[in-house]
Amino acid sequence: MAGSYRRVGVADGQDGPFWSIVDLQLDGRRVVLQGIPNRSARGLALAFETTLARHVETVRVDRARSSFDQAAADVEAWAAAFFDAARTHLAAKGWLTREFRLRWETRKPAGDFDKLLNEASIAEHIEAQNGAVLEAIDLWKAGLGGYIAAWNEGHLEKELEACRDFFNRVERSPLTDEQARAVVCFDNRVQVVASAGSGKTSTMVAKAAYALHRNLVPAEKILLLAFNTDAARELQQRIHDRLHPLGLDGGNVAAQTFHAFGLDVIGRATGRKPALAPWLDSGQDSEQLMRIVDELKAADPIFRTRWDLFRIVLGRDLPAFGQEEDDPEDWDQGSKSIGxxxxxxxxxxSQGERMIADWLFYNGVRYSYETRYEHDTTDATHRQYSPDFHYPGINVYHEHFALDKDGLPPSEFHGYLDGVIWKRATHQRYGTTLLETTMAGLWDGTAFVYLARN
Known part of the structure; x- marks a missing residue:
């Protein structure tokens, strides 16, 4: 809807007042008002434009409310279906899995619901919705990840309490809290990282027992895999010894080596079960592996290069966070330093610096270690700065920081982050180029990708 007016004067040389014609366009209809004094016409036009603007805003808000109501109905239906499915899945499977979350994220209604939620003109309308709609809005805003994590954590705490006696009896010694949590967590992929002798096998046995105890998985669907025959036999024996006293069906739980399981699968799929390579049965697997590697190295220069890089540089174990400088192995007579x-x-x-230096050396990158920075940085609180690495061919500096994936140093490294900030600021002040790697980057391999790219 639009309105306009124009002023029309009396012809030259004639006496008389000035009059206006107000020409209004009303939803495709035209209304012409003639003979209106100028002052009145201006007031009428202004009043009309004000009323028109209010009307346009009212229509816009009404449409926004209508759009919100339609979208909210879809979101409410999606949320209700999600909550029902989550309760059913949790009762049947014992855990809301990653796949469950992804499946329901793909079912989220399309549209501009986020934009509508941020529309200030309908804020009161949104706040006045019923509880089911508001709960759906909360789910939409928070995302499924937060809800599912909270549900799983609540389920975990309930199970730890409800099965406390079971967890105390399933193995010879009561399960630790960490073991019990690993047992209850029934996502489709769960990785348990622990040192030798810390109870990983007990956790496997307890997890199988818990699955039967809670009727999550039938016994014939449970498979425990081990790397060698002795470990597989131990698993099978412990399943028998620990599950039968609890009245659980341990007889149908299988424990095999990876090789045996693979051979069974091939046999069932093809009708012909193959035999293992003779060198596997005779305990010569390491020797045979090295023979295979030697043959590949002789036949493929690229493989030889990559194998040597892995063996010489990347094959070293990395220390725990904050322990890079622990247990030094060598003494530098010139600098009188250990490392x-x-x-x-x-x-x-540090060991991280050694891995980087060896990678640089192996790839033919010319570098110097802790060379004096090209600018004088000494002041009342700082000595002359010597970056970890310098690449003279391109005049680029490189610092390797003891930082985790969140960019934080070990808690016991007091003042370390201040030093990191000072070094970055120094390079920025003098306009020199600084490359940065971190311990987190060495752990996940991104540090070498970054260095290769730069």
Missing amino acids: FQTLQGEVVK
Whole structure:
């Protein structure tokens, strides 16, 4: 809807007042008002435009409310279906899995619901919705991940309490809290990382028992895999010894080696079960593996290069966070310092620096270690700065920081982050280029991808 007016004067040389014609366009209809004094016409036009603007805003808000109501109905239906499915899945499977979350995220209604939720003109309308709609809005805003994590955590706490006696009896010693949590967590992929002798086998046995105890999985659907025959036999025996006293069907729970399981699958699929390679049965697997590697190295220069890189540089175990400088292995007579000797021959302070230096050396990158920075940085609180690495061919500096994936140092490294900030600021002040790697980058491999790219 639009309105306009124009003023029309009396012809030249004639006496008389000035009059206006107000020409209004009303939803496709035209209304012409003639003979209106100028002052009145201006007031009428202004009043009309004000009323028109209010009407347009009212229509816009009404449409926004209508759009919200339609979208909210879809979101409410989706949320209700999700809550029902979550309760059913949790009761049947014992855990809301990653696949469950992804499946329901793909079912989220399409549209501009986020935009409508941020529409200030319908805020009161949104706040006045019933509880089911508001709960659906909360789910939409929070995302399924937060809800599912909270549901799983609540389920975990309830199970730890409800099955406390079971967890105390399922193995010879009561399960620790960490073991019990690993047992209850029934996502489709669960990784337990622990040192030798810390109870991983007990956790496997307890998890199988818990699945039967809670009727989550039938016994014939449970398979425990081990790397060698002795470990598989131990698993099978412990399943028998621990499950039968609890009245659980341990006889149909299978424990096999990876090889045996693979052979069974091939046999069932093809009708012909193959035999293992003779060198596997004779305990010569390591020797045979090295023969295979030697043959590949002789036949493929690229494989030889990558194998040597892995063996010489990347095959080292990385220390725990904050322990890079622990247990130094070498002494540098020239600098009178202890640390870790690199392939290039210098002694560096940390194992992470050694891995980086060896990678650089192996890839033919010319570098120097802890060379004096090209600008004078000494002041009342700082000594002359010497970055970890310098690449003279391109005049680029490189610092390897003891930072985790969140960019934080070990808690006991007091003042370390201040040093990181100062080094970054120094390079920015003097306009020099700084490359950065972290321990987190060494752990996940991104550090070497970053260095190769730069």
